[in-house]
Amino acid sequence: MNLNYFSEDTKLPLVITPSNGDVSKQSLVEWIASNKEMLNEKLREAGAVLFRGFQIDSAQDFEDVSKAMDNDLKDDYLGTSPRDKKSGFVFSASELPPHYPIMQHCEMSFLPSAPRKLFFYCHVEPIYGGETPICDFRKVYEELDPTIRDEFEFKGVKHIRNYSAPDDTSKNAFQLKKWNEMFLTTDKSIIEKKCADNDIVCEWKENNGLRLINKNAATKIHPQTGRKAWFNHAQVFHVSAAAEEYHKIFKRQKRWETLKTSVLLDVLTFYKKLTKNPNDQSMHVTFGDDSQIPDYYIEHIQDVIWRNMVIQPWKKGDVICLDNFSISHGRLPYYGPREIMVCWTS
Numbered sequence: 418m419n420l421n422y423f424s425e426d427t428k429l430p431l432v433i434t435p436s437n438g439d440v441s442k443q444s445l446v447e448w449i450a451s452n453k454e455m456l457n458e459k460l461r462e463a464g465a466v467l468f469r470g471f472q473i474d475s476a477q478d479f480e481d482v483s484k485a486m487d488n489d490l491k492d493d494y495l496g497t498s499p500r501d502k503k504s505g506f507v508f509s510a511s512e513l514p515p516h517y518p519i520m521q522h523c524e525m526s527f528l529p530s531a532p533r534k535l536f537f538y539c540h541v542e543p544i545y546g547g548e549t550p551i552c553d554f555r556k557v558y559e560e561l562d563p564t565i566r567d568e569f570e571f572k573g574v575k576h577i578r579n580y581s582a583p584d585d586t587s588k589n590a591f592q593l594k595k596w597n598e599m600f601l602t603t604d605k606s607i608i609e610k611k612c613a614d615n616d617i618v619c620e621w622k623e624n625n626g627l628r629l630i631n632k633n634a635a636t637k638i639h640p641q642t643g644r645k646a647w648f649n650h651a652q653v654f655h656v657s658a659a660a661e662e663y664h665k666i667f668k669r670q671k672r673w674e675t676l677k678t679s680v681l682l683d684v685l686t687f688y689k690k691l692t693k694n695p696n697d698q699s700m701h702v703t704f705g706d707d708s709q710i711p712d713y714y715i716e717h718i719q720d721v722i723w724r725n726m727v728i729q730p731w732k733k734g735d736v737i738c739l740d741n742f743s744i745s746h747g748r749l750p751y752y753g754p755r756e757i758m759v760c761w762t763s
């Protein structure tokens with residue numbers, strides 16, 4: 418196999434390609450099995466390993482490659498994206514509409530069960546956009562303004578999510594799933610138990626909606642390397658985040674549609690701030706002591722993230738493995754076909 422970095426500057430990701438003409442899934446699975454220790458070492462160091470040029474054609478192929486890297490795959494999902502199941506442990510990465518920005522995040526950072534490893538697979542290559550940029554959140558931690566970073570570390574972060582009732586018929590572009598779709602049950606006692614098991618505070622609202630609250634540290638120390646990473650969803654959940662993200666996206670994707678979405682988001686964000694109690698937004702984030710996080714803090718975090726982001730176009734058959742305690746991921750808007758799948762470990 419050939420081992421090279423996609424970017425020598427960032428050393429992210431490490432790209433592994435076939436060197437002897439044998440591109441079969443089976444040869445990759447066998448090679449991973451016999452080089453597992455070296456691969457795990459590389460993964461800890463770089464944070465991301467991309468397998469490119471192999472014949473990975475289906476959700477099952479992807480699951481086999483991922484299992485060769487780590488046999489401990491999970492199918493329990495308490496995150497925010499709508500996802501469809503493709504095989505035993507493989508899901509669609511996100512069913513969110515193509516123009517939605519998905520800001521950089523370490524998967525389920527607000528849960529005690531955040532996965533250690535995350536795998537993505539490109540089944541259908543996008544025609545335009547649709548990259549899954551990644552970012553080294555260890556570097557983000559190091560490069561943040563120490564005053565802002567200290568405040569986050571001192572106060573922690575409170576993540577708030579609001580889910581509508583099963584019978585809710587109102588149309589809201591920002592609304593998350595209904596709570597029965599999230600938990601796949603209408604039995605409130607099962608939901609309460611699941612929340613308790615995952616350190617989630619759940620509050621039933623008057624309109625039969627559900628509010629989930631997670632209070633977390635803003636950073637995480639990697640259990641194996643001891644390095645600290647930025648580890649929260651502040652610049653994903655914050656009310657001003659999507660509009661600011663779109664300003665950055667427009668600098669990269671100079672399309673008329675991108676500009677229209679960006680202007681619309683500016684207006685909607687302004688309206689949301691004026692009209693809605695922050696705790697009732699579909700998603701919201703405050704410091705752990707309930708004080709509000711200023712908009713310019715969020716902009717600063719986004720600036721540091723975009724400075725460190727690695728954006729590589731997908732190739733059909735790509736499989737990328739991320740150390741979720743070091744490296745974040747997101748999604749750029751796209752048009753045309755695109756099918757990316759995901760699986761994760763405990």
Ligand SMILES: [Fe+2]
Pocket residue numbers: 522524746
């Ligand atoms: Fe994600």
